[in-house]
Amino acid sequence: MGKQTGIRAFLLHLHPKQVDERAIKFTRTFGLGGINALLFVILAVSGLLLRFAYIPSQVGAYDSILALQNNVSFGSLLRNLHHWSAMLMVVTAFLHLLRVFYSISIFQERRKNWFFGLGLMLLVLFSNFTGYLLPWDQLSYWAVTIMTNMLEYFPVIGQPLANLFRGGDSVNEQTLLNFFTLHTGLLPLLFVVFSILHIWQVRKAKGVTVSDKTARTMVPAYPNLVWKEIVLALLLIALLLVFSMFVDAPLQEKANPAISPNPSKAPWYFMGFQEMLMHIHPFFAVFVIPVIVVAFLCYVPYFKYQELNIGQWFHSAKGKKLTIVSILFSCVLTLLLILISDISAGFQTLSGKLPLIIITGLIPFFLYFTPMLAFLFLLKKQQEASRIELIIAFFTIITMSYLVMMFVGILLRGKNMELIFFQT
Amino acid sequence: MEDLKKIKLTRRQWLKALIISILSIELMYVFTSLSKNNLRRKQNKSMYNAGKLSSFQPGQVYPFGTQKLYLSRFEDGGLLAISTRCTHLGCMVQANDNGFVCPCHASSFNQYGEVLSSPAIRALDIFPVEVEKGMVMVDLSSPIKRKGFDKSQLHYES
Numbered sequence A: 001m002g003k004q005t006g007i008r009a010f011l012l013h014l015h016p017k018q019v020d021e022r023a024i025k026f027t028r029t030f031g032l033g034g035i036n037a038l039l040f041v042i043l044a045v046s047g048l049l050l051r052f053a054y055i056p057s058q059v060g061a062y063d064s065i066l067a068l069q070n071n072v073s074f075g076s077l078l079r080n081l082h083h084w085s086a087m088l089m090v091v092t093a094f095l096h097l098l099r100v101f102y103s104i105s106i107f108q109e110r111r112k113n114w115f116f117g118l119g120l121m122l123l124v125l126f127s128n129f130t131g132y133l134l135p136w137d138q139l140s141y142w143a144v145t146i147m148t149n150m151l152e153y154f155p156v157i158g159q160p161l162a163n164l165f166r167g168g169d170s171v172n173e174q175t176l177l178n179f180f181t182l183h184t185g186l187l188p189l190l191f192v193v194f195s196i197l198h199i200w201q202v203r204k205a206k207g208v209t210v211s212d213k214t215a216r217t218m219v220p221a222y223p224n225l226v227w228k229e230i231v232l233a234l235l236l237i238a239l240l241l242v243f244s245m246f247v248d249a250p251l252q253e254k255a256n257p258a259i260s261p262n263p264s265k266a267p268w269y270f271m272g273f274q275e276m277l278m279h280i281h282p283f284f285a286v287f288v289i290p291v292i293v294v295a296f297l298c299y300v301p302y303f304k305y306q307e308l309n310i311g312q313w314f315h316s317a318k319g320k321k322l323t324i325v326s327i328l329f330s331c332v333l334t335l336l337l338i339l340i341s342d343i344s345a346g347f348q349t350l351s352g353k354l355p356l357i358i359i360t361g362l363i364p365f366f367l368y369f370t371p372m373l374a375f376l377f378l379l380k381k382q383q384e385a386s387r388i389e390l391i392i393a394f395f396t397i398i399t400m401s402y403l404v405m406m407f408v409g410i411l412l413r414g415k416n417m418e419l420i421f422f423q424t
Numbered sequence B: 001m002e003d004l005k006k007i008k009l010t011r012r013q014w015l016k017a018l019i020i021s022i023l024s025i026e027l028m029y030v031f032t033s034l035s036k037n038n039l040r041r042k043q044n045k046s047m048y049n050a051g052k053l054s055s056f057q058p059g060q061v062y063p064f065g066t067q068k069l070y071l072s073r074f075e076d077g078g079l080l081a082i083s084t085r086c087t088h089l090g091c092m093v094q095a096n097d098n099g100f101v102c103p104c105h106a107s108s109f110n111q112y113g114e115v116l117s118s119p120a121i122r123a124l125d126i127f128p129v130e131v132e133k134g135m136v137m138v139d140l141s142s143p144i145k146r147k148g149f150d151k152s153q154l155h156y157e158s
Ligand code: HEM
Pocket: A040, A043, A044, A045, A046, A047, A048, A050, A051, A054, A065, A079, A082, A083, A086, A087, A089, A124, A127, A128, A129, A131, A132, A133, A134, A135, A183, A184, A185, A187, A188, A191, A249
């Protein structure tokens, strides 16, 4: 290969000279990691431009967004592009996480990278959330109020932490400034650092996983991989631009701290939390369950496994079957519990006889985890599922439950957060 | 040779430990000074003058929107300054015939601010009330968390 210059040289530096033919098939990664990297670049550039128009103050913020949309040529387009790229990034980062998990690509030499990945997912959510407040309209003001109040339910450190973020006990101008600084300074910086570590780890593990490491057919990365990437990137940019031309980012009236809209909802990706909080005591919703889930996610690569088919989707054909069954099981269980809880008005009928934490905490907790553990036990006994297959099933059930709660919260709850079917 | 290796390793570990501890001390310092800042803000008592005591009729609730406050005067003359901040997730409650209701997720509270229906699990906060020279003064800087209502929370002026 001749001497490469400029952008091409840089692109080639990200890749090894030779790559496995199967590793660059679209269905191996769906290009999700690359999409996330591209989205970050789009966000950084559009965000930098937005900063020229944006005023981070209680009086100025909302009007500066209006001015941007109404008086600046392509101002709306710029804002829409930033907004929709940010929303898309939550989706693609999550899909990327699912991809590496289900293709058994987080073990052995990739353990460390699973952590960098979790860190990046956190950064995506946190960046998105801090950006959400910046337009300072009713939607963003009350969504952030609700989210920071959820944090307060975390025992001991919840309240001080929430006050630290907000710079006070309610969302105010200091909150706006804190979020602005995090959103346009600290978080993007951390993002760059984590991305570099993340990509470096992929190279260190000799590329993405393939199902059989011994049967390698190597091809040059240029043009085989690089061309695919360029086509995907151009497609994505074109799609985002067209979408941003036709669909405006939401903007409601200016924030009014004295009037809460009905219903008030958290940003859509946190709606699963809000939904959960309606059914189960905050001590469980904000502390016990998140701690269990995070501990599980961190520990997944460290369980002892008898066998692992690295790079094989769902580990095995059985694993795939069990995943599908788990999805169905989780949907049914979660929907059923939501319905029961809504009809019985949050298990409150029993109150007075037992402490609240038992009625609204322990009871729903066991109503969820007992059938789930029974189900896993059944998989183990009847289907002779191996440990990795059980871990996959557990992960699937939890993830699906969150998604179900999220969709119920977003789509099926109207005024007073009642289910729309029961609304009078 | 063996010894050298050992020294090298421990030195590196030592440096690492040093850097980590300096960083954590620094972080802790920033954290505590920031939270102290919060505290200082809290200690600045800001008494809000709600108006003449005689202008508050028994059996009425008076809203103070920007102060996020409802001032209730009960039939027996007792005063209660109730925070409008819903204890569920912080929306602003509105007064109705039975007490208060939250527009966000429909928690409702009685006239003393106690929970009638969830998702909220704690009674609405109250503020300390004093009467000075016939004026009702409310200390907005120190909201009081409480489980429920009891008589001692009412302020009487003879
Ligand atoms: C790391 C990924 C990023 C994410 C996920 C993200 C997300 C968001 C979101 C959700 C909004 C609210 C948009 C709206 O409602 O219109 C926003 C606004 C904003 N972002 Fe970002 N952003 C990112 C990176 C950046 C960067 C790197 C900058 C600047 C250096 C930036 C600057 C801004 C500014 C100034 C606003 C306010 C303008 C507006 O709301 O239209 N962002 N961001």
